Amino acid sequence: MIFQDVSKHDMNVMRVLKFLQKSPAKPEQGAKQDMIILSSAHGSVSVSQDCLVGLAREGYLQAHKDEKISLSLQGVDYIKLQKNSRLADIHLENEVCQKRVKANLAESPLAVLYRMKNSSGQSFLTEEEFNAGERLRSDFTRGSMMPRITSNWEAHVISHSRGATHGGVELSDGALSARLRVEKALDAVGPELSGALVDICCFLKTVTQVETERSWPARSAKMMIKTGLSMLHRHYHPIAQGRTSAGILHWGAHGYRPAL
Template identity: 35%
Template sequence: MNISRIGQTRSTSRRPVSVSVPTELGRDAARLLTALDAEGAYALADPLTEGDIIVRNGGDGISVSRGRYLAQAGQTLLSCDLAEQADGRRARLTISAAGRARLRRERAGRDTPYLAQHLDLEGRGEPSRPVRDTSESPLAWMARRRDRDGTPLIDAACFEAGERLRRDMTMGALMPRMGSDWSGVKVDGGGPRDPSAGSDAMLAARQRVRAALSAVGSDLSGLLIDLCGFVKGLEMIEAERRWPARSAKVVIRIALARLAEHYGLEREAVGPSQSRLRLWRDHA
């Protein structure tokens, strides 16, 4: 049994077809759309149960079942152009670009739904976690990029170390603003505030940044400021420093490794696999 296709009843004319996308999908169709959003996820007709489809996830090279859904849910997604399927009896049902854009709008909430449709936004709009486009982050690019042997350019510990430094620099207001600052409204008519007027969280973030850059060393601290603070890409860093091509990633790895060591972040968890269970009465 295969999912009945909308494409079988389409005309061979090349005229554009206007698709009516409902504002609210059914529960099964919404759950299926979310399941198909996973990396490498696809749906196939269930060979054992007629009228059902099975969703599998093969993004990491291992096919793992993600659940069973009604075939009608797949037809709903196809009719709304939220999913796509090639010809053939065993053709896979996958999420379309419109489906991913819909999920991004729903996850963004009421603040920036259509901005999130075109950008990869993260953050909660707070001083410590402002809303930003992760596709512009060189750290995120290096975490996704892989070498010839398949390993990422930076591991999870280095990525988290760079992100922690970026958050502290943002909270500490150490980077120049590109616009007006409306967060601190002055009612006394005085001039600019002195550094001692900052909040405790801001001062603590500045202390953490100072300690992290001191631990990394003066030879690599400027590189981390450009990478995590000014969000400069590898090509821009190489051009400004007149480094050879593809050499920035080697130095960045060393700098982020030192930063991760300062934060106490390890690539793998260390310690005994088991420990003796302790109770509060043991210390009485």
Template identity: 40%
Template sequence: MPAWVPEGALHYLAHTELGQPMRELARSAGCHASTIMRQIRRIETRRDDPLVDAALRHLGKFRAAKHCSKEDPPMVQDTPCKVPDEATLEHEALRILPRLCETGAVLAVAADMEKAVVVRDTASGGSTRTAVVDTAVAQAMALKDWIAPTNSGRIIRYFITTAGRNALQRLIGRDRAGKRADRGFAEAQTAFDGPGADWEDGSDPACETRRQRMRYSVAESPLVALSRRRDRSGKPFLTDAQVHAGERLREDFELAQMGSRITQNWQGFLTGGTQAGPGAGAGVPDHARAAQSRVTAALSHLGPGLSDVALRCCCYLEGLETTEKRLGWSARSGKIVLRIALMRLRRHYDETIGPGGPMIG
């Protein structure tokens, strides 16, 4: 069985699928039989959740397919097993769980659909899609109690649980530790580790150039928080189209980081430049190279200043107050510049990709 399957689910499948007695399972696990009984009862009560029920059914088929022999009927041998492995689940969790941490975000799952979508409420009262995930991965998340349903019916909405938030923190810490081990740097717990995570800041003339670190918030992006604000007339400060443009830039930026560690050097845009760093695109998959090209074109279209605030706030998820201090701007001026950048970014996407575009999932 995959390593991500909870112990309680393993005991439940062993008892219901293989008929193993609870006392035998307790001796193997080194615990009391009542503990096994509570685990089995808890899993049984959770089968009302369609994702949990489907996950258990697929795990049962997975076990049967793994232990089938040539003498078994062809139907048993050819049973499709929609069970993700440990690496796939962790990779998708790092992509989906941060989206579910955003305010008003839920995972919507429809019956008999192979994909689930993450949607988030917008300031205008509508909703926008921010991510798409395979239903098999959503089933694994539900079985691990990372997500929980809020309703019943044909379309069920799931929110992230406390266990899901804790799991996300562990996965982020493990991912950062692995990247730093590969790069040979000592581990730091709170810094964002990615291309452009370090940049030179010469704002203090009395001191030598210092190394700064980007911060990464898993709660929500500054763009989402700013979209909930309203102006004096009561209208949202950012329109849905502007938020969508910023999310499109962020999605391209995340896609550009996948594949190889030798990726685009984004520091040039933080200092007003527009040139790619050394080794940009070398050894990068086609989808990541295409995403790099789209990000580079978008930031080049914005130009110095606007590209800086868009990269910091939309991609690196740096707060507006921090951006204003690092750029030497006056207080509360960053949101105005960011809105101008998003207006130009939206126009750029409309001219190059078309209104709406194929991005976001």
């Protein structure tokens, strides 16, 4: 998770992750319909269902056969990153809202390119290009398009909440909408560059990996990625182009009459 909403929600996320870092816990229905109680040998902690499901979808949690949950390796790495991370304010927007978030610039290959400087001392990627790549990654994650490497216990968490069927439908609709946005974005970029963008932005492959797997010349991938991100930005922010003049429609000699 590169982006963290600058809000109280972040504190709740870290509280839950640090609790699960001690030992696995069993989720149980809380007193309120939208609350889940995590119980372990170290005590218990309450967490909203939305927060817990969100952590599961991000891959920070893993399920066990005894219905307990614990931190995944990705969750452990996330806690380590928070202790020594390079955070920067980034403006992120999608079709629904705009917000200012904190980005860990040490986490993704795209962020590495964003930190690079060109000959004039400016960032190799513009903020617009960087945001376009993160918007693609956000939709890719929301659409559940990342291959699962842990058990899918999201439905298990929801099943512990009474009357949560409607919430599951909303999640499915949101995932479908995200997938459609990803498809449109990649179609706009074209097949020549869309695969490399997915590798860098979504699968977090390094520039060197992309060059090796695609047999591209050394140090060529970053320019290809920059070009693809520029096209992606234009897709997300199309420029209105009006017709300035009627133009010449047909040449004809004196006395010419069009056929009816």
